[in-house]
Amino acid sequence: MNKAVATRIHPTAIVDPGACLADDVEVGPYSIIGADTDIEAGTRIGPHVVIGAHTRIGARNTFFQFSSIGEAPQDKKYKDEPTRLEIGDDNTFREFCTLNRGTTQDAGVTRVGNNNWIMAYVHMAHDCQVGSHTIFANNAQIAGHVYVGDYAILGGFTVVHQFCRIGAHSMTAMGTILLQDLPPYVMASGNTAVPHGINSEGLRRRGFSAQAIAAIKRAYKTIYKSGLSFEDARAAIVTEAIGFPELQALSDFLSVPGRGIIR
Numbered sequence: 001m002n003k004a005v006a007t008r009i010h011p012t013a014i015v016d017p018g019a020c021l022a023d024d025v026e027v028g029p030y031s032i033i034g035a036d037t038d039i040e041a042g043t044r045i046g047p048h049v050v051i052g053a054h055t056r057i058g059a060r061n062t063f064f065q066f067s068s069i070g071e072a073p074q075d076k077k078y079k080d081e082p083t084r085l086e087i088g089d090d091n092t093f094r095e096f097c098t099l100n101r102g103t104t105q106d107a108g109v110t111r112v113g114n115n116n117w118i119m120a121y122v123h124m125a126h127d128c129q130v131g132s133h134t135i136f137a138n139n140a141q142i143a144g145h146v147y148v149g150d151y152a153i154l155g156g157f158t159v160v161h162q163f164c165r166i167g168a169h170s171m172t173a174m175g176t177i178l179l180q181d182l183p184p185y186v187m188a189s190g191n192t193a194v195p196h197g198i199n200s201e202g203l204r205r206r207g208f209s210a211q212a213i214a215a216i217k218r219a220y221k222t223i224y225k226s227g228l229s230f231e232d233a234r235a236a237i238v239t240e241a242i243g244f245p246e247l248q249a250l251s252d253f254l255s256v257p258g259r260g261i262i263r
Helices: 200-205 210-224 230-240 245-255
Strands: 037-039 055-057 068-071 084-087 098-100 109-112 186-189 194-198
Touching (some): 055 068, 068 084, 084 098, 098 109, 194 200, 194 210, 210 245, 230 245
Parallel strands (some): 055 084
Antiparallel strands (some): 186 194
């Protein structure tokens, strides 16, 4: 290790010889980096952070103090199999975040994409698949095997049941309890969660046209206000998606069997 690299790793930090860190990775006081860990350029690890074994972390991520990243899943069936956690680029993880590795009951990998903003005390359990550009506010908690689409926003203290799916561009209010799937674009709140229209302001900020937002609003009414059965509403949205590609994500989401959508 050359002198320039050594100055970026605090002398109280413990880095396993089997870890692979880019030369400019910063590791703060009393942090621990496990074996079989890859950390790419520009990543900053604050003090008292634990990065568990079998973890891959991309470029330019920031981990604040007291986070536990890539430790064993909280699953009684887990028998120390070599499962993994994979994190993309340009993510921020604030204080006391916990992200667990996958299990052999699923793909064996927990994944987080790029450009996510993860606030304090967030928990992402084993086998979760989190997209890119999401926001998890303080104390948002997702159980095992949860899917979260791109640009989803989880309000503070949102709690998500295992195997639920959260669609792209959706949004939950503070204290929301999700026991079923949340379709793309839909806003939800409550215990248990109920729908409250679509995330129009978020879609406008992301460049969706007025025509596309209007089509998504019509699709929302088809699902929640028309009185149609779920299957009939889904079929109607499949037809509408021919003219509006933005509806394809909603159509695809509704076509995948899950825990049923919130009502």
